[in-house]
Amino acid sequence: MYVVIMGCGRVGSSLAAGLERLGHEVAVVDRDPQSFRRLGPEFRGRQVVGEGYHREVLTEAGIGKADAFTAVSSGDNSNIIAARVARETFGIERVVARIYDPKRAAVYERLGIPTVATVPWSTDRLMRMLLPDGVATAWREPSGTVAVLPLPVHEDWIGRPIRELEEATGARVAFIVRFGTGVLPRPDTAVQAEDTVYVAAVSGTVSDVTAAAAAPPQEG
Template structure:
């Protein structure tokens, strides 16, 4: 799969390393060609100099064939504009923007664009949002047998209840992160677009849960 990253700073470089490590193709966009020096010497992707919110620049980076787009420059306005172009004009499936202002982040999440803030785990959070659905472990209890995992809700999950999800995945739901706010769940809680579901499972069962995640509700 092909991915496009706008912003070749510390976060963008870390994200690029991770995406290449997963075996995907990649294009980096930055308006300063000197920024590409941050990339590792063995970087095999494309380097595109230009503004990430420019449609011609995005096309040059292969946006029309991209599975995911991450806008991680230091400018909130540029990030959200670029993310909206990637999603609304080019129909990129996985789009995420780095937004420093938490109030603005909530507004953009309501528009359907997942965001992350400027925190220590920004690169990991971006990776989880831009790659295909999988389990991300966010906490492991001291014996190592029980883990708290996170999954970004797929379109096919929207409208499903927590009871349905628990039955299909074989997990115990803990809470949902919705518009950057934690919401406790019950069996009747209905999932919405861009929800992040946090659930408990046994570490030994996590690979099986990952497999079920990839298939869940897609054959309905």
């Protein structure tokens, strides 16, 4: 693949090096020529000085033959403008923008631009490393409002219908992994031993949801 990267900070330079190691061709665009020092002497791709949302700069970077484009500069506005130019002007299908503001990320996702919301993503990664298995989120939508997480359940929930678990936790059961296969449950689907139950919950309620599932069901 031929990939154009806008932004030669720590993320952009690391991504460029990783793509080259995998045998891909890379062009890196940055307005600061000093930033290319991060690429190191082994880098063989193009280095283009300029604003990555200017058409002539992208043309110089070889956007016309690119298979993918990513904008990972330090500015949300610059990233999304560049991503839209790559998608809408040059017809690049694989386009990803890094966004710091999760609220903006949700808007750009609706425009059809996949985004990586840096702060929520980093937070989730840290939580997965810090917290016990099954507590941290497996996925969070771009605004950070809804999280999907594997939910450890008390053994007394085995044999109980999903609707009772939802009522007790206030969360929605998104799917179950049963014997290694994903299952979309019905309200009357019973929880079985060895099931991994994934629920969708509003951010800020994860601790309450986890505590409710860890307790035995309350009769009546």
